[in-house]
Amino acid sequence: MANDQATSAENPQRPYVLGIETSCDETAAAIVSADKRVLAHRVLSQIDDHAEFGGVVPEIAARQHISHLDKLLESLMKDAGLGFDDMDAVAATTGPGLVGGLMVGVMTAKAISAATGKPFIAVNHLAGHALTVRLVDDISFPYLLLLVSGGHCQILSVTGVGAFTRLGTTIDDAAGEAFDKTAKLLGLGYPGGPAVEAAAREGDPKRFRLPKPMVGKPGCNFSFSGLKTAVRRLAEECAEGEGILTIRDRNDICAAFQQALGDCLIDRLKNAIQLFRETAGNGNFPLVVAGGVAANAHLRGRIEALADKEGLRFSAPPLALCTDNGAMIAWAGLERFREDPAINDADEAPRPRWPLDDAAKPMVGKGKKGAKA
Structure with missing residues (x-):
């Protein structure tokens, strides 16, 4: 040594x-x-x-x-x-x-x-x-982490290199999994996350209303299975007439899906921020987002806006990481x-x-x- x-x-x-x-x-x-x-x-x-x-x-x-x-x-x-x-x-x-x-x-x-x-x-x-955020930024412990990827969706208190406390997790599908399955359902190909994000940029998020599971409920857990099912039903309804989805329908569904999923993340994060403040005894801490879904510019922007509103420092790895x-x-x-x-x-x-x-x-x-x- x-x-x-x-x-x-x-x-x-x-x-x-x-x-x-x-x-x-x-x-x-x-x-x-x-x-x-x-x-x-x-x-x-x-x-x-x-x-x-x-x-x-x-x-x-x-x-x-x-x-x-x-x-x-x-x-x-x-x-x-x-x-x-x-x-x-x-x-x-x-x-x-x-x-x-x-x-x-x-x-x-x-x-x-x-x-x-x-x-x-x-x-x-x-x-x-x-x-990873500690590699690219001057972030010290403790910090609140939203980890969103294809297989995982968790909110964690990070107090050390190997010290993680889970505050919330998904009770069914992960956020990235919901993106991939939505893309597959709409014929957007693989990988699903970037494809849905690109289509959503061209769509109207207000045209369709989709459910926002767990929003308004106590705790920090997520659920995306119902949202995924609602997308499937909406796609089937839109395709009933001519049997196919129009480009406009597809883009609007993606925009509504991305908006609804973002609302779920923000609602759960608000609860986690309050809980972290109570348990950590520190009102000024970094809010970190990591994982593949963190590369989504729309979601990343909304989480950064939440951090700014709550007076927290926002940090995330560059897209490549x-x-x-x-x-x-x-x-x-x-x-x-x-x-x-x-x-x-x-x-x-x-x-x-x-x-x-x-x-x-x-x-x-x-x-x-x-x-x-």
Whole structure:
């Protein structure tokens, strides 16, 4: 540990951490330094491989990770002008996610760890999203986090690198899942989030009225299943005459959907802000939004406006770091490494389910693979 401290004192850029992300359909890796620089960053998207299926096919995703990760890492090291021996630690997403993809990333990271003698750090994918804002902004603990992605929708109190308390979560579908299913229903293709956002920009959000589940109720939990069902029924009604949706109908439905989902997020966040103020005893804290859905400009703008109204500092990662990427995994690993330079998670296995707040009661049951998020 003394050697690590001496190294950091001599070179403020150290430690260097390699991060590998293979939890879903992006093969990604990055190298991050202690002075918050992303030394190299590579992401290989699999959108074209899954587009014809309207969603991610786990077996295809895993095979693509196997086919491309080695070459991607080789290119990454050339970009940075570094070798694996120059790393101080190797981090990989160990859960939650698709187990086939997780295995590829974890096994690769452990192989590099074993070959170089550098510690392996198991990173929770959600922690990667949650801590990214500290890589790109001067954000200190505690802060209130809205984590919205394809598989997760949670509001969390973040009081430390590994200290997360869940204030609210979805009781059914995640916000990103609702976007993807709406896009598929309306024939907008995959990925659904950007497609719905683009259509909504051309639509009238006031033409149709859609339900806003949980709005006005106490607590911070979400529900989007009813909203998704209402979109399906509305699309069927609009298509009754000629049997197809017009471009105008489709755009207006997207605009109404995006507006309704945004209303749900804002209502739940208002409750969370009040709760956080009561429990944290601090009225001035950052409001952070992270995850793939945070790339939606409309939703991002509404959340920023709420923060301004509440007198809170708003912060969010740049759009490129909202979706799955290796930099967020490298940074989460670096945060843990700085807290415990003797860390080594060599015995950790991939975890398809891995809630950030292990003490929180699962909202949608649990199974053999562990508690659902």
